[in-house]
Amino acid sequence: MVRSSGRRGARPVRSVLVRCALTILAVAGAAVAPAPSAGPAQAGAQPLNQAAVIVETGAGTWRTVIRFPQESVSGIEALRLAGAEPVTYGFGGLGTAVCALYGVGRPAGPNCLGGTDGDPRYWAYFRAPAGTASFQYSPIGAGATSVRDGDVEGWRWGTGQAPAYRSLPALATPTVSVGDVTVPEGDGDPRAARVTLTLSRPRATDTEVVVTTTDGSALAGVDYRARTDRVRTIRAGRVRASFAVPILGNTTVQPNRTLTVTVTSTSPGVQLGRATGTVTILDDDGWASGAFGVGDARVVRSEEPGTLTVVRVPVARRGPATGPATVTATVTPTGALDGRDVIVPPPRVLTYEPGRRTRWVTLQIPASGLISERTATVSLSAPSGAGIGRGTGVVTVGGRP
Numbered sequence: 252m253v254r255s256s257g258r259r260g261a262r263p264v265r266s267v268l269v270r271c272a273l274t275i276l277a278v279a280g281a282a283v284a285p286a287p288s289a290g291p292a293q294a295g296a297q298p299l300n301q302a303a304v305i306v307e308t309g310a311g312t313w314r315t316v317i318r319f320p321q322e323s324v325s326g327i328e329a330l331r332l333a334g335a336e337p338v339t340y341g342f343g344g345l346g347t348a349v350c351a352l353y354g355v356g357r358p359a360g361p362n363c364l365g366g367t368d369g370d371p372r373y374w375a376y377f378r379a380p381a382g383t384a385s386f387q388y389s390p391i392g393a394g395a396t397s398v399r400d401g402d403v404e405g406w407r408w409g410t411g412q413a414p415a416y417r418s419l420p421a422l423a424t425p426t427v428s429v430g431d432v433t434v435p436e437g438d439g440d441p442r443a444a445r446v447t448l449t450l451s452r453p454r455a456t457d458t459e460v461v462v463t464t465t466d467g468s469a470l471a472g473v474d475y476r477a478r479t480d481r482v483r484t485i486r487a488g489r490v491r492a493s494f495a496v497p498i499l500g501n502t503t504v505q506p507n508r509t510l511t512v513t514v515t516s517t518s519p520g521v522q523l524g525r526a527t528g529t530v531t532i533l534d535d536d537g538w539a540s541g542a543f544g545v546g547d548a549r550v551v552r553s554e555e556p557g558t559l560t561v562v563r564v565p566v567a568r569r570g571p572a573t574g575p576a577t578v579t580a581t582v583t584p585t586g587a588l589d590g591r592d593v594i595v596p597p598p599r600v601l602t603y604e605p606g607r608r609t610r611w612v613t614l615q616i617p618a619s620g621l622i623s624e625r626t627a628t629v630s631l632s633a634p635s636g637a638g639i640g641r642g643t644g645v646v647t648v649g650g651r652p
C-alpha cells in the first residue's frame with residue numbers, strides 16, 4: 252500500500268517513476284478484476300446502495316452522495332454518477348486512467364497522467380471503504396475498483412495529497428440551512444426581507460424549521476418586526492421554503508443595519524447546516540426620490556440531483572411611487588459556470604405600476620455537491636420613470652458547511 256504521505260516531498264523524477272508504477276498496477280488490476288456491473292441490476296427488488304464521492308479540483312470541492320442498485324460500481328462509474336464528468340484514457344485497453352474531473356486536468360491521451368509537460372500534478376485517488384474513517388491512497392486504478400455500499404471515494408488534483416475526509420452518514424443526513432438577503436430600506440411602506448431556507452436533500456415527510464430573529468445593529472420595533480420561534484415548513488419532496496422579516500423603513504439618512512435569522516431547531520433526523528443568516532437593511536435615503544436599488548442575496552444549494560432551489564434578489568424603488576416605472580435587470584455570472592452552478596435568466600424588464608415598490612429577480616440554482624461559493628451579479632440599466640440609486644447587487648451560492 253502506497254500512502255500519500257510517503258509521496259509528499261518526493262523529488263519530481265521519483266514522483267514520475269512512482270506514478271508509472273501505479274499505472275502498471277492499475278493496468279494489472281484491471282486485467283484480473285471482474286466486470287464491475289456484471290449481472291442484471293434488480294432495480295426495485297433491492298434497496299439502493301449509497302457511497303460518497305469527494306473531489307477537490309483546486310477551483311472547488313464537491314461532496315456528492317451517489318446511489319446505485321447494483322452490489323457495486325467501478326470507481327469511474329462512481330465519478331459519472333457524481334456528475335464529475337470524468338475524462339479517461341485506456342492504456343492499451345487494459346487499464347483506465349483518470350485525466351480530468353469537472354473540467355480540471357489533462358485531455359485524454361498518453362500524457363494523461365502528466366510527467367512530461369513540466370506540471371507535476373495529477374489526479375490522486377484515495378478510498379475509505381465502509382467501516383473505515385480516513386482516506387488511504389489507492390494503488391489500484393478506479394476502473395478496477397469496486398465501490399460498495401458505505402464507501403467514500405476521494406480525488407484531489409495535485410501531487411498526491413488526499414482531499415479532506417467526510418463520513419458518509421454526515422453527508423447523507425438531510426441538512427437545513429438559511430441564506431442572507433440585503434433589502435433597500437424603503438420609506439415605511441410595507442416591505443419584507445425574504446431569506447431562503449434550504450434542505451440538502453428532499454425528505455419523504457414535511458420538515459419543520461423553527462426560526463427566530465435577533466437584533467444586530469438593527470433594532471426590533473424600530474428597524475424591523477421581531478419574529479420569535481416561527482415555524483416554516485419545507486414540504487415533502489421539496490427542498491426550499493421562504494422566511495419573511497417585515498422591514499420598518501424611514502426617511503432619515505442612516506448607516507446600513509443588520510439583524511440575524513437563526514434556525515433554532517428542526518425535525519428529527521435533520522441536522523443544522525448554515526444555521527444563521529443575516530438580513531441587511533440597506534439605507535436608501537441618500538438616493539434620489541424614485542431611484543431604483545438592487546439588493547444582495549445568498550443561498551445554500553441543495554445537493555439531490557434533479558432538484559432546484561431558487562434565490563430571490565429584491566429590486567426596489569424609493570419614494571412615493573405614484574407613477575409607472577421600468578428598469579432592466581441583467582444577471583452575469585462571475586466565475587460561475589452558466590447552467591451548472593446558476594441558471595442565468597435572460598435580461599428582464601421589471602415593470603412597476605403606480606404604488607408598486609419592490610420586484611424580485613429570481614435565479615434557479617441546480618442541485619450540486621459543490622460546496623465552494625459561486626457568485627453572480629445583478630445589474631440595473633435603462634431605467635424609465637426613475638433613476639438608479641444602487642445599480643449592482645451580488646448573488647452568492649454556497650454549499651453547506
Ligand SMILES: [Ca+2]
Nearest residue numbers: 501503505536
Ligand atoms: Ca433611513
